[in-house]
Amino acid sequence: MGGADGELGSLIYEKILADMRDGVATIDLQGRIITFNAAAGRILGLDPQATVGQSFGEVFLMEESFDDFNEVVLKAVYENEATHSREVSVTVGGHRVDLHVTSTFLMLERDGAPERQGVIVVFSDITEQRKRRKLKRLFGEYVDPRIVERILDRGGVEDLKGARQVMTVSFADLRDFTGWSERLDPESLVSVLNRFLTAMTIPIGAAGGITDKFIGDAVMACWGPPFTEAGEQAIDACNAALGQIESLPALRRELAESGVARAEAIDVAIGIGTGEVIVGDIGAEQSRNFTVIGNAVNVAARLQEAAKRYGQRVLVAHDTRAAAGDGFVFRMVDHATLRGRSSIEPIHALVGRVGSVSDDERRLIEQHERGVMALVQGLPDTAAERFRACLEMAPGDRPAAVLLERCLAYEDESGAGGGSGVASVPGAAAAPK
Structure with a gap:
């Protein structure tokens, strides 16, 4: 037995x-x-x-x-x-x-x-576990698990050692941060800022993006391989920006219920750029993080700052507009030279999704874009007429007011209304913080 x-x-x-x-x-x-x-x-x-x-x-x-x-x-x-x-x-x-x-x-x-x-x-x-741990270290807590799986399916983080590729980058910034910092005590300011950044981060993940980093009162995000399809990145970034705007009413109500004075004034300025960047696991040996660096990052940061000058919530680069396709309505607000770039290029406001923009808004967009083209062609008188027409349709329209002011300055400089719309465009966009 x-x-x-x-x-x-x-x-x-x-x-x-x-x-x-x-x-x-x-x-x-x-x-x-x-x-x-x-x-x-x-x-x-x-x-x-x-x-x-x-x-x-x-x-x-x-x-x-x-x-x-x-x-x-x-x-x-x-x-x-x-x-x-x-x-x-x-x-x-x-x-x-x-x-x-x-x-x-x-x-x-x-x-x-x-x-x-x-x-x-x-x-x-534990090869897969280690990859996931490294992803968590690189990207923090803000990566959609579906994106993590996609990265692993495509070869994992070994592909992120450093490469040049086209990506779309956005900056979303709290408007009037200086004013908020003066009105609120430090504890309340931190609470407001954390709630704002959380509200801005959720639409990024929902649109397949990566929250790259927080820079003061701004959140930087990116779209592109290996996280999202190359042909979808500009579309995803625009959807995220609109999602960030759509999150504001709930955020304002939440802050008001918490006793934050003037919560209804909470607002955002967003800049989006598309172009070649260097993508990689960058930093000191013991504190590396995934990030992107390059011209598209700089463009997005400058557009985010310029959005405040033009009174727009979202400004996008011309490359972003071209890549976003026909699902959105844009408004060419100006031709400008952004700081750090030598060429004059169109700047576009993201107005909304097709189907959500009224006929009146479309007429305003058409009139304004005619004025911009007249200004670029060196016809400030014609441009001024277009911008005055915009202000008759929408008296508080900031882009038309900014460019009408420039037209009048050209007339004063030339004495005969023949100034060039290109000459002083470089000052159109403010420098980033």
Whole structure:
């Protein structure tokens, strides 16, 4: 009976080892591998049947890629601590595999007392877990889990070491932060700012974007490979900007209910740029973070600041408008040279989605854009007529007022209304903070 029980127990043990997802190996005191289950073979790229009975040194110690793995195993042989545990990396078939390895004494009863007979090693493949941990470190708590899965499916964070690619970048900034900081005590200001930034962050994730960083009272976000499809990035960024605007009424109500004075004045200024940037895991060795740097970032920051001058909530670069397609209504508010750039280029306001813009707004847009083109062509008199017509349709229209003022300045400078609409355009957009 005892023999049958022992045989059954051995079969159960073998079945458990065979079905385990973790690798399990046992090594006797002479360094001979006495068990090596199927999972161990799969994880380390070895044939279990061929490995059992071989010397541990011949199988592992001659392979440099197993050095860290070997160290954990040998600690259990030469050190008195019962258990050693560590995360290590090995190379299997030319690919890196991350492991969590635990080694411990293999103890058996002999003459009524436990005696060390060897080492048992248990290890699991944590490659995907490590990728996810790195993603969390790089991107913080603001990445939609669906985006994390997409990055992993496309090759993981190893692709983020540094590359040039076209991306869309946005800055969303709290309007009149200086005024809020003067009116509120420090604790209330921090509370308002945190609620504002949270409200601005949610639409970014909903539109597939990455919250890159917070810069004072502004949030920077980006869209593009490997997070979103290249052809969708400008569309996603525009949808996020509109979502940020749509979140303002609820935010104002929430702040008002909390006793924040003038909560109805909470507002946002957003700038969006599209272009080539450098994408990568950037920073000091111990504090790297994913970010993007380059001209599109600068353009977005300058447009966000210029939005306040033109009285618009969202300004986008010409490249962004072109890439966003026909699902949105834009208004070309000006031609300007942004600080740090040499060329004069159109600046567009994002008015809304197609179907949400009234006929009156469309007529205003058409009249204003005719005025902008007349101004660029050096016809300030004609442009001024267009902008006056805009102000008759919408007396408080800020873009028309700004450009009409410029037309009058050109007339004063030329004395005959023949000034160039290009000459003083570089001052149209304010410098970023």
